[in-house]
Amino acid sequence: MKKNYSFYQKTEEVYFSTEFAFPIAVIVMASIITYGLLYFFGIALAVIFNVIISFIGSFYFYYFGKSSTAITLDFLIRVALVSVFFLFMDYGVFALVKYQKTDVFNKMYFYLWLAIILGIPLLYYIFQYSRYYYKETKNAGTYIKIYLTVHHDRELLTVIDTIQFVNTVKRTMSDIKLEKPDCFYSDAELKKMDDNSVRNYLGKDAFRGLMHLPFDADVLFISWYSIIEDKYYDIEVPFPFEKMVIEQEKYPTNVSEVLRGKKSKPLNLHIHANGGIRIFNVDGVLIDLPESIPTVISEEERNKKIEIYRDLQDYYRTPKAFEELIEKIKSSNGIEERFLIQNKKFNWSMHISGLKGNNYLDVFDVSFSKYKTEIAELDMPEFRFLPKEIGIVYRGNYLYDWLNLYINTQEIYHCIQEIESGNECSPVSFELVFEDLTETGLKFTIRSGDKFVMFNNWKINIRNDRKQDMTDHLLHIDEDQQKRALYKEAWDLVASKQYDQAQEKCDTIKAIDPGYGFAYFLEVRLLWYKEGFEACYTKQDYFIAKTQHEPAALAHMYNNYGCLYDLELKYDQSLSYFEKAILANPKDGMYVCNLAEIYCKLNRPKKAFEAAEKSKKLGHESPTLHAILESKGLRYL
The missing domain is CATH 2.60.40 (Immunoglobulin-like)
Structure with a gap:
């Protein structure tokens, strides 16, 4: 069958590598030494030097690993060929020395020598790469x-x-x-x-x-x-x-x-x-x-x-x-x-409980098929091959494949036979309850009608690093939801002027996450409502420092101080803070609209109109913006 048949043969791409560095370095060093010998001592000594290094190099490579070092004709021929090579390579050095001493330079010989020196390696590379490209194209x-x-x-x-x-x-x-x-x-x-x-x-x-x-x-x-x-x-x-x-x-x-x-x-x-x-x-x-x-x-x-x-x-x-x-x-x-199990579909469903967050399954069945599925999709009975491996993947900042469940399919087959009582069409339910996320925290029940059996022939492998990442992400989500709920409750209390209760909510948010920037925006507004402008100015550096790491909260903070200065008719200071708010969050048109309003108050209609147009492009809508646009920057609400 194999006689006279060809098969795929891998080819190696041709490129210049560091392997060529050593022989090139040797040739360059030999040429430099030859240049000195030619210049100061003449051609005879230069030729003797090249013959000596050819002999030493050939001797090393020819007799390396051999027990006998007797000089042979083959060795002498090799020395002669290497000597001729070195002398040919040194022609450029010879031409340079001759030019320096006699001011005579034979361009034709030099260009011919240079063409050979550069041309042969180039042609060799072109030939090798062409052969590689041809073989790769033929293989493809x-x-x-x-x-x-x-x-x-x-x-x-x-x-x-x-x-x-x-x-x-x-x-x-x-x-x-x-x-x-x-x-x-x-x-x-x-x-x-x-x-x-x-x-x-x-x-x-x-x-x-x-x-x-x-x-x-x-x-x-x-x-x-x-x-x-x-x-x-x-x-x-x-x-x-x-x-x-x-x-x-x-x-x-x-x-x-x-x-x-x-x-x-x-x-x-x-x-x-x-x-x-x-x-x-x-x-x-x-x-x-x-x-x-x-x-x-x-x-x-x-x-x-x-x-x-x-x-x-x-x-x-x-x-x-x-x-x-x-x-x-x-x-x-x-x-x-095992052959029967690998080629037979069973009417089964799977219900998984006890997992937190958004998970999906990687199922590897006995027919050697692997597929992804949502957990809810396996809740419905369907004729499928039995699973032998189930991977649980949590969707977070990235996909955390943190748990693998390995099932002995022959044992699960025996359990199905036991509870089906000969009725192979009756649906079977695999109920997986994770009481805790440990290697022993799973209860696996196989149920058919009113019959059930506890299944214990499984193994769990948990990747603890991925599990910890998942746990941290879930905790972050819980904290974030809690912070958002408290934040909303606090602003509802602000609206009804229950400032002390709102401050309690704010303190609770800061206790959960001291780095939550919007908690400090809430706090500065409460300080404004309870103690006035000067109290806010006094703690200005503190509040800006606390929101520096969170651009959206920092923009709110700058906008807050812009509004304070605006209410005190300090328009130049207000303008500066609205510009800082835009730099912190350039995609929010509200800050640009506030800037347009200040330009109106400073009697700079062209600037006001340009800022208003930009605010509209960013998707902001408000009566003040409409008034500025309609008046071409002359009027605001």
């Missing part, structure tokens, strides 16, 4: 990028020989490189491992990675040996390339579309018992082969594959232990049950 037009995941039940004890997608017309094939199967850990070994290691082992795929699939691939070749079944399968299946959705690769953006090539959605390949294979992606199933006829192999080949697999084991390395493992797997009926 011949192959598409696809992530492939290959999975089989670990208890099948499978040794995969070949997986190749082939275009038999153009004789091209994918570049899937399979590794040896993983060790099969015993129950005793699994108990010694931590939960994450066990999950990674049980969920590990036979292959996962990027492959390059030939355009218009028409055949899938796949072969494997199942030790549990004692059967070898060598399958050739038509591949429906036309069902795949091909897209232009978008990244990296600094590379042309031609070199980026095309891509398609990730493929999943599942190998089942009886020679069954299933290939699918999110768009649908491409190949669904329930079973295949095994291929006869020799006893020698069979034993060799078993030996390869057994040699990878620790616990089951000996023939006796390995035979016991095979008998144990065959009698457990686990392969058949």
